[in-house]
Amino acid sequence: MKTETEKVNEFMQKFNHPLQEEMDAVREIIMKANASIGEHIKWGMPSFFYKNDMATFAPKAKKYVQIVFHKGVLLDDGSGLLEGDHPERRDAKFHNMEDVKAKQSNLGKVVNNWVKIMNQ
Template identity: 45%
Template sequence: MSNSAKVDDFLDKLDHPLKAEMAAVRAIISAHPEIVEDVKWGGPSFSYKEELATFNPRLKDCVAVIFHQGALLTDDTGLLEPGPKGKAYAKLRSMDEVTAAKATLEKLVNDWIALMDAK
């Protein structure tokens, strides 16, 4: 999919020490043509049929990605940390961590799409 102008504007104005890393994670998640971007809950958000994930830009020591129904996703790498109410969190603290997580993030997006298509 093409990037959302609303998300572009949000990120252009964002003051965050890991802005480049956030842009890289955004590119990984939004690379799938069926992912839709928006700004919700105070950060860039990604969906396909239902909400998939949202950045929490208030955390300044990492790129925090909240997977809204992360408990439905399988992650054997340890990237996702379980959270309350079925959520899961990925916290990436450097470009090296983003690069290392790329394949896992791509898998999570593809798994989400497959789950939504199976409903």
């Protein structure tokens, strides 16, 4: 039986996105930010979780890589990484590899903030 990460690996190998390399890099940053984070396929896309669903790639975005943080309103992000005014969710967008690298630290902080909130 395949692990959830193996299923995500297979999905990512078949998924066709103009910024595939950037998607792979964002996925790696999230997974390496905290060993407690898990991943699986949910809502038809790779999703990340710790105790509850945290974030999912948004497949319709083609000009950038978009991660939807489902309860992003709970996350203290003073960096401006998380955008939006939805009552609950916030989005992080990455336009190219330079942008991914520039936002890497802030993305890691958001992920660790999620783990901290879930442990309170």
